[in-house]
Structures are given as structure tokens and as C-alpha cells.
Amino acid sequence: MKLKLLIVLSAVLLACNSTDDNKPGPVQGLGHSIKLRDAFKDDFYIGVALNTGQILEQDAVQTDLVALQFNSVTAENVMKSSQIHPSKDVYNFDTPDKLAALAEKHDMAFHGHTLVWHSQLSSFISSITDSTEMANTLKAHIEAVAGRYKGTTYSWDVVNEAVEWNGELRESVFLKAMGEDYLSFAFKTAAAVDPNADLYYNDYSMTGAQKRAGVIKMVKKIQASGAKIDGIGMQGHWSLEYPSIQEIETSILQYAALGLKVAITELDIDVLPNPDGISGADISQSAELQDEYNPYVNGLPEDIAQKQAKRYADIFALFLKHKDKIDRVTFWGVNDGNSWKNNFPVNGRTNYPLLFDRENLPKKAYDAVMALKQE
Ligand code: G3I
Numbered sequence: 001m002k003l004k005l006l007i008v009l010s011a012v013l014l015a016c017n018s019t020d021d022n023k024p025g026p027v028q029g030l031g032h033s034i035k036l037r038d039a040f041k042d043d044f045y046i047g048v049a050l051n052t053g054q055i056l057e058q059d060a061v062q063t064d065l066v067a068l069q070f071n072s073v074t075a076e077n078v079m080k081s082s083q084i085h086p087s088k089d090v091y092n093f094d095t096p097d098k099l100a101a102l103a104e105k106h107d108m109a110f111h112g113h114t115l116v117w118h119s120q121l122s123s124f125i126s127s128i129t130d131s132t133e134m135a136n137t138l139k140a141h142i143e144a145v146a147g148r149y150k151g152t153t154y155s156w157d158v159v160n161e162a163v164e165w166n167g168e169l170r171e172s173v174f175l176k177a178m179g180e181d182y183l184s185f186a187f188k189t190a191a192a193v194d195p196n197a198d199l200y201y202n203d204y205s206m207t208g209a210q211k212r213a214g215v216i217k218m219v220k221k222i223q224a225s226g227a228k229i230d231g232i233g234m235q236g237h238w239s240l241e242y243p244s245i246q247e248i249e250t251s252i253l254q255y256a257a258l259g260l261k262v263a264i265t266e267l268d269i270d271v272l273p274n275p276d277g278i279s280g281a282d283i284s285q286s287a288e289l290q291d292e293y294n295p296y297v298n299g300l301p302e303d304i305a306q307k308q309a310k311r312y313a314d315i316f317a318l319f320l321k322h323k324d325k326i327d328r329v330t331f332w333g334v335n336d337g338n339s340w341k342n343n344f345p346v347n348g349r350t351n352y353p354l355l356f357d358r359e360n361l362p363k364k365a366y367d368a369v370m371a372l373k374q375e
Helices: 002-017 058-070 094-105 131-148 173-178 181-193 208-222 245-256 302-321 362-371
Strands: 045-050 072-074 109-117 153-160 198-203 231-234 237-239 261-270 327-332
Touching: 002 245, 045 058, 045 109, 058 208, 058 237, 058 302, 058 327, 072 094, 072 327, 094 109, 109 181, 131 153, 131 173, 131 181, 153 181, 181 198, 181 208, 198 208, 208 245, 231 245, 245 302, 261 302, 302 327, 302 362
Parallel strands: 045 072, 045 327, 072 109, 109 153, 153 198, 198 231, 231 261, 237 261, 261 327
Antiparallel strands: none
């Protein structure tokens, strides 16, 4: 019995003494004394998007990591209409219910993603052309989905990706059926269902000047209609070079000047070379897998890891500068291995966009972000 106790105590001591340099095992690696969610608790929520396996807590190390490091969660896919409401009277609430419970258990802000989006849209909605039928369908969808989580959702992406890169409204099935009234209709319906949730417009490439102007114009119209809109989600699918810190800052300031909260909703920093002309998150764009686009299959080189760490530090320093405007910063995935960036815009690559590596260990980028709070 005494021997057993001694072995356990030695193991605990060893774990406490480990550093990143002497390669801790996964559980020890999670053992940083201060975590992201604590370090930034007075600044903004630190969120993460979870896939189905992570919501179902299939991997104990990732389950611990999520609970320790983050204080906000978003469903990466399971609350999109094609998954949660695949046909008129069919709703799949099982996995989203588990996410709501997980958020509650760990005292996390539960962010709903997403109510009105042209992509991953249920096929029965994508075939609607009549304006009344579309309005009734959107109303039924929002009432059922936002209504189910009323009181547990802290915020919702009410409308996702409605503006094109040039600032024009996207010719989506919603716009075609209802005209631009669908935008204020969606926000009014969501506010009626859950008046206490913060309601967001969420999009990618939100730092481009033309798109930003189009989003601001659209939001002003939504506000003028009397609809409640509380925030702008800048997705944050960025790379090592683009957008510049100045472009990000200008965008945060201009969106906040609308009287709205700003959230960084889907942050990741792509480290791979991409085919010309592809950026953001337009999933209709893709390119063939070629070696030149996939240079780090055997590991992230030291210089790139450092470059990424510096980039994350610069970005978070900016977020801290504007913490009075920023409500939440959410990473789009738990670790590099399960990021969507391994398959976009080129399928089957080895990318490294997040703060945790494929073994769930904190990367240099993690340390660089945390260092901002330790100065
Ligand atoms: O569910 C099917 C599964 O049944 C099938 O076996 C498998 C085979 O490929 O595909 C599964 O669907 C995939 C789905 O993710 C769920 O894993 C789709 O192929 C895949 O395209 C889809 O990708 C998601 C993408 O949205 C689709 O729009 C990514 O995981 C998700 O990270 C990404 O998230 C979006 C945000 O919602 C909005 N902003 C942009 C962001 C990146 O595109």
C-alpha cells in the first residue's frame, strides 16, 4: 500500500516538474498552471468550436483540454440547418443538447451557430422560391432551434455570410425569395424567441474595405428597421501575412462604431502556401493537392512555428488593446489535427492553424499568447 502511494506521489511530482522542453505527455502538457480562460477572464471569452466527437466527449484528453482552457463553446457543424433540421418536421437535437449541457457543466458561454446560412442548408429550404413560404419556414426554423436553447444560449449567429467580397448582398435563396427584408425578419424573429441572447451577424473576410462597407450598410438598414442586432462576428480565418494588423484594427473600430459588440468567431492562422486568389472561407473555392501547397507533412518547422507565434501575439495584443469592444475570441477547432484547414482550400493537407498541436500540447503560439498576460 505504502509503495503504491510512493509511486503515485513520484508520478505527480514528475508531472509537476515537466516543461515543454522535456516533452511532457499529453496530460502533463495540459498542466499549465494558468489557462487561457483564466488568463483572459477580465478581457473577453475564449471560445472553441467542437466537432461531434468532442461534444460526445470521445477523447478524454481533448475533453479535459476544452474544459480547462476555454469558457465558451460553439458547434462546428451540428447546429447548421442541414444537420439540426434536415427536413420539414425532423429535428436532430441530441448532439446539440449535449453541447448545451457541456456548456452548462463547465460554466461556458454557449454560442449558437447558425440560424440563417446559405451553406450546409437543408435541401427542403434550398428549394423554396415563394416569399411567404420562405418567411414561414425561417420563422418555424428559428422558433424551433433558438426556442429549444432559450435561456442556455448566450448568443446566436442569426445570419451568416450574407455579403459578397465586393459589398453586394449575396444572391442566396433567402434574398431571391424575400428580398433583403429576410435580414431584419431573421433578427426580429430571433429576438422574439430569445430576447436575452446577443444576436450577431457573422462573416469571413470582414477586413476587406469593400466587404466591410457593404456589411456596415446592411447592418445600418437592419438597425433602421427596428430589429435588435447586438454584435458583429469577424470569423478570423487568417494567414501568417494577411490581413494586416491595421486592417483588423480599422475593422474592429468601424464595426464597434455601429454601437455593436465585436466577436472574433472562428479564429485560425493558416501557415501553408495557398493557390493564388484563394483566401477567407468561401467553400466553393478549392484546388488540387500538390506538394508545393503541402510542405510540412513531417512537422511544423521551427521558423514557421515562431512566425505563427509572433502573428498570434500581435493579433492578441490588438484584441487586448480593444478589449472594451471585443466580447469573445473563439478558435475554430481544438487542435491542429481536427482543424477544417487541413481540407480547405486544398483537401488532404497537414496544416497547423491553432494553439494546440496534434497531441493536444500547447504550441509556441500558445505560449506567445499567454506571455501577453504575464508581462
Ligand atoms: O457529415 C458528413 C459525413 O456524413 C460524411 O461522411 C463526410 C465525408 O466527407 O462529410 C461530412 O460532412 C462534412 C462536414 O463538415 C461535417 O464534418 C463536410 O464534408 C464538410 O464539408 C464540412 O465542412 C465544414 C464546413 O464548415 C462546411 O461548410 C467544416 O467542418 C466547418 O469547419 C466549416 O465551418 C465554417 C463555418 O460554419 C462558417 N464559416 C466558415 C467555416 C469554414 O468553412
